[in-house]
Amino acid sequence: MSARRVSTKPRRAAPTLREVCDGLERIAPTALAQSWDNVGLLAGDPNATVRRAMLCIDLMPAVVTEAISADVQLIVAYHPPIFKPVGRLLADSRETDSQVFDCIAAGIAIYSLHTAYDAADGGTNDVIAELCGIDPRTCEPLEFVDQPGERSCKLVVFTPISATERVAEAVSAAGAGIIGQYRRCSFRGAGTGTFEGSDATNPAVGRAGVYEKVDEIRLETIVPHGVLPAVIDALRAAHPYEEPAYDIYPLDPSPVRGIGRVGRLPRPITLIALARKLKKAAQAAGVQVVGQKDKLVRRAVILVGAAGSLPFRVGLGSDDVVITGEIRHHDALTIRRHGAAAVALGHWSSERPGLGRLADRMRDAMPSLDVQLSDADHEPFVAG
Numbered sequence: 001m002s003a004r005r006v007s008t009k010p011r012r013a014a015p016t017l018r019e020v021c022d023g024l025e026r027i028a029p030t031a032l033a034q035s036w037d038n039v040g041l042l043a044g045d046p047n048a049t050v051r052r053a054m055l056c057i058d059l060m061p062a063v064v065t066e067a068i069s070a071d072v073q074l075i076v077a078y079h080p081p082i083f084k085p086v087g088r089l090l091a092d093s094r095e096t097d098s099q100v101f102d103c104i105a106a107g108i109a110i111y112s113l114h115t116a117y118d119a120a121d122g123g124t125n126d127v128i129a130e131l132c133g134i135d136p137r138t139c140e141p142l143e144f145v146d147q148p149g150e151r152s153c154k155l156v157v158f159t160p161i162s163a164t165e166r167v168a169e170a171v172s173a174a175g176a177g178i179i180g181q182y183r184r185c186s187f188r189g190a191g192t193g194t195f196e197g198s199d200a201t202n203p204a205v206g207r208a209g210v211y212e213k214v215d216e217i218r219l220e221t222i223v224p225h226g227v228l229p230a231v232i233d234a235l236r237a238a239h240p241y242e243e244p245a246y247d248i249y250p251l252d253p254s255p256v257r258g259i260g261r262v263g264r265l266p267r268p269i270t271l272i273a274l275a276r277k278l279k280k281a282a283q284a285a286g287v288q289v290v291g292q293k294d295k296l297v298r299r300a301v302i303l304v305g306a307a308g309s310l311p312f313r314v315g316l317g318s319d320d321v322v323i324t325g326e327i328r329h330h331d332a333l334t335i336r337r338h339g340a341a342a343v344a345l346g347h348w349s350s351e352r353p354g355l356g357r358l359a360d361r362m363r364d365a366m367p368s369l370d371v372q373l374s375d376a377d378h379e380p381f382v383a384g
Contacts, residue, residue: 043082063374122357156249157239324344
């Protein structure tokens with residue numbers, strides 16, 4: 001009889017819902033979502049423990065039943081089941097409030113990603129780009145958005161040479177001078193400062209009532225807005241002058257990639273060949289194409305779900321193909337007037353491939369969390 005091998009590695013504790021939400025925020029920052037969207041934690045207790053999470057596109061009754069049976073504590077629904085202000089939650093409703101009610105009754109939290117995940121690096125649009133053979137790193141977004149996070153400013157202070165290090169160390173200790181993983185960051189330039197104090201002054205350099213010229217250092221550093229008052233207090237305490245001269249310049253954060261992707265295909269391909277390739281890769285029930293099937297396309301404009309009028313921002317040309325889920329009739333006509341083409345995979349089918357990538361990233365970020373894809377979540381349309 002052989003002895004059973006027992007793992008000596010300590011089992012990691014299951015994360016709290018708050019910790020899972022923090023992990024999802026790092027994957028798909030909610031600040032990247034469209035202004036009309038409703039993303040983030042929609043229902044649940046942030047302090048509750050989450051052992052199992054289930055991912056789906058749409059929170060349908062069958063998904064809730066599946067989640068309850070699988071003892072799931074969190075459903076990550078790509079489409080937010082709570083989209084507009086909710087007046088009531090009824091168990092017998094035919095709307096999505098019924099599924100929200102059932103989840104709350106079963107102790108299942110609900111989190112939605114939607115357009116935040118569409119815009120995020122490695123999100124739904126990047127996954128479709130990869131299915132096309134495009135390197136996502138070479139894609140450009142249809143729009144750029146402000147980088148999420150706290151705003152910063154640049155602090156510029158003028159000090160006599162002998163006091164520069166003391167002032168620099170004081171403002172750094174108060175929270176200035178941090179850039180990424182670096183601290184005590186600053187820039188220094190030499191110059192001449194001038195002043196003339198009244199008879200009521202007691203200047204640290206020179207005499208009251210005398211026009212003075214002093215060799216000074218222009219010290220520049222970055223300061224997060226949240227610590228700016230503390231940094232100014234530290235500056236004043238360390239600076240030898242009665243009235244230290246300093247300037248504060250607000251900084252606009254570097255924009256980050258927003259929704260949609262535009263990228264060159266690896267090689268020219270006919271519209272029908274690309275449509276068939278994507279149908280197979282996305283496991284779509286069917287696809288629709290706009291344009292001549294034998295038309296060669298070279299550049300893809302990718303917008304999962306419903307593209308709407310967003311593709312027209314890039315100036316569509318005869319080499320372009322719009323890849324999306326669904327296209328309105330008049331938008332299809334506009335695409336043809338531009339001489340471009342389009343592939344519509346189905347709304348659900350264009351978004352579902354991104355869930356597999358999301359599951360992998362959640363497992364990597366939270367190894368103690370059991371992450372699974374819903375089997376009950378499916379395309380509402382079937383091939384005729």
